[in-house]
Amino acid sequence: MNNPVLNVKAVEKDFGGIRALDDVDLVVHNKEIVALIGPNGAGKTTFFNCITGIYTPTGGDVLIDPTAEGNPRRINGKKPNVVTELGMARTFQNIRLFPSMTALENVMIGTHCRTKSAVWGAISRNKATRREEQAVIDRSYELLKLVGLEKYVNDLATNMPYGKQRRLEIARALATDPFLLLLDEPAAGMNPQETLDLERLIVDIRDQFSISIMLIEHDMKMVMSMSDRIYVLDYGRMIADGTPREIAENPAVIKAYLGESDD
Amino acid sequence: MEYFLELFFGGLTRGSIYALIALGYTMVYGIIELINFAHGEIYMIGAFTGLIVAGVLTALGFPEASTLVIALMCAVIWAAAYGYTVEKVAYKPLRGAQRLSPLISAIGMSIFLQNYVMLSQTSDFLPFPELIPQFGFMERFGSTMSSSEMVIVVSTILVCIGLTLFIKFTKLGKAMRATAQNRKMAMLVGINVDMVISATFVIGSSLAAVGGVLIASHIGQINYFIGFIAGIKAFTAAVLGGIGSIPGAMLGALVLGLTEAFATGYVSSDYEDVFAFCLLVLILIFRPAGIMGKEKTQKV
């Protein structure tokens, strides 16, 4: 547990004259569930975008160490697909599935960077390609089953209920074989029962795949009960971090949330 | 030196026309993020309407100067009507559709309008009457700058100033800027977005029609195909300046017009159109945001 798998140091992000992230530090250890909370507009999604390569941070370092062996590598400015290949996969706040592809295909896309059949393989459909293809299909189906979507295998993503789409995004991200799974408001729009099921699923994923999970979430009940540690972002600054209990008692956090939420 | 000046004023004239068309592209793009492929066709329709009205008036024996004014007015009215209708028919039903759909619809519209004019009028070149009067005081410039070139450049400058003031100070102009920045928010604060979009098409089309009539009168002939090349070049100008930016479109058009004039004057006139396309490709590769455009961060 000593070496962090993700180590973010003093990250900054400017948009024009506005500083969206200011001197943000954050650490995720192996097999940890870390929550990132904060009021709307605090810069949480911007932070995700910065560490996954969708934005390039203006300053600071994003270091990853997938095996937690103490030889971190800087990934600032790497393209999103490279970051995913290196083992950080994410979901999106406003669901971004591939709407006219089936649930299974959506998950199969996730395996893209772990497989390699190319044009010649596709046309000749040789043995290696067929084997790879079948493995991809089976693995994707298993992931669908894991998130409880076996009923929707061949349904188009766009036709699935909202809550199921969020689960599908998780399965798709898992298919990329990440060491760190980043979930952007996974419980948004879910009812209490669905949220509870999701919480169980996330813990399950962590245990079964032995990976770390970081999530942005507004549902405080869920955050408090499942996170190992919590970071609080406000106006682009990290104002607190600690265990759920510490955070709940932190005056700065209470102040930031005053009137924002009464969870 | 005289040759240089001749090319320079020629380039300025070209640039003016490109500016008048490019403004329509840039305004529409600023508001609905669509390359209005049919915009070049609106310019062509403007020129044709001008020609038809001028033809009728000449046959009725009107004097040249009033013919120009009436032809210009009619061209503006009809081009605006076409712009408005095109938006209602081909783009409005597609709001919120996949990004490719309105683009394809725009190409379809462009093809349709070209062939509509070809079939309803002619596929041959039509001689366009010389409507712009020859001013006596321009004669001392000889071949460096003609009266019609002067008229084109001056009217373009006036139109650009007018448009800038309009966008800056009128209520509709402000609504346009607000809609361009954030359509949803504009809607929430009570701006009639549909109306703003229609107004953008109407204004853009009117400007293109002014350009169409002026250049047709300057060059002396038109056919149904002129909108295609002019459209691409004006688009190039808009991109060059930074698409979505109104001063950018003016600047881009100027740069493109001068580049073309000097390139055809000093290098080769066979490849006139190639220069514009090469310029377009180069800008898009090296500075996609254009001269005055801002790099846009994509919202995730």
Add this chain to the structure above:
Amino acid sequence: MVQFFLTAGCDSVGHAVRKSLLAAAWFVFLTFPLMVIKVNTIENTVVWRWENMGYVAVSIFLGSFVWRWLLARKELKEDNANEETSAEKLLTKVQSHPVLKYSALAVVALLAGLYPQVFDLYQTNIMISCLVYIVLGLGLNIVVGLAGLLDLGYVAFYAVGAYAYALCNMHWDIGFWYMLPVGGVLGTILGVMLGFPVLRLRGDYLAIVTLGFGEIIRLILENWGDVTMGPSGISNIDRPALFGVKLGITDSTIYMYYIMIGLLVFTIFCVNRLQNSRIGRAWLALREDEIACQAMGIDKVKTKLLAFALGASWAGMAGVVFAAKTTFINPASFTFWESAIILSIVVIGGMGSIRGVIAGAIILILVPEYLRDFAEFRMLLFGAIMVLVMVFRPQGLISAKRKIYKYNDTNTAGAANE
């Protein structure tokens, strides 16, 4: 039904009629100068064609009912947007039944095989054109339909293939069969050369750059007279020889027909396999959502480049065939209109759907050939149909269907990871 048709989108029949009258009046005004007046500026005469005003009024009045009805129907169907048309249902039914499927295929194969025996040379020639367009459509379908890259300069690659064969044949007497793969390779190379810098651009910029590129190629062909023979073009290009034997016109046309059938089968085979492969899925994902696609580990530029280059290679091959078929080429064959026709085949037929593209090409190429009286209206109709299809049926005539994969249910979720 009639009631719904009449009042779609309106409160009552009276309202609907008023709306239609208004629309008719508006279009009469709109089309007045262009449709009614025709001037001759040299002789200062004016021709008034008042009858056109009547045509416009009546057709817009009736058309506006159809327009509103289609709009209302589209809104009703918004919830079940993927509903199949009866034609699609029939196709699905035939495909899902192995006996029906193979017998249908056999019938198609038989018809295709016997075509030049049954019909005369003229018909066969038309059919060859149609086949060339199907291949072009399927090639462009990779770029536009699967990868979602709007390429408006597709004809440039077609031109390069055609000129490559024409020039090599003229100067060095190189035969068709050598040049067919070379044309494909040239298309690919050019596709990569153009694609590499421009594919990082946003989608709508790509459209205009490719359009510009297509025009550049055409202008070069027209102006670089020393090499390309300029606007007069290159004639006396060899038809393909059968085992080194040069054939007469009739035989070589029939031969050409079978070559095209072969190329088409090869194309369908490749495109079908590609679209259901890892690469094909990546293309689709890229078309649906670029950001999510990258976030899933797909290299955007590389994947796009692949689609672009592969699409171009088919255009290159089709170009070689075109040159060999017509034995004469000039730049006029490679204008933007060609690109527009190929694009309409893909769009109207159904983006991403092989059957759609085939149906699109047959309708758009064969039907106008037989309706010669309407030939001049062809592009007008293409344009109008493109708009209408986008507005009312964006998925095209025959929409693409996703493959159903067979999976093994092993009851060991997550096991693959351990």
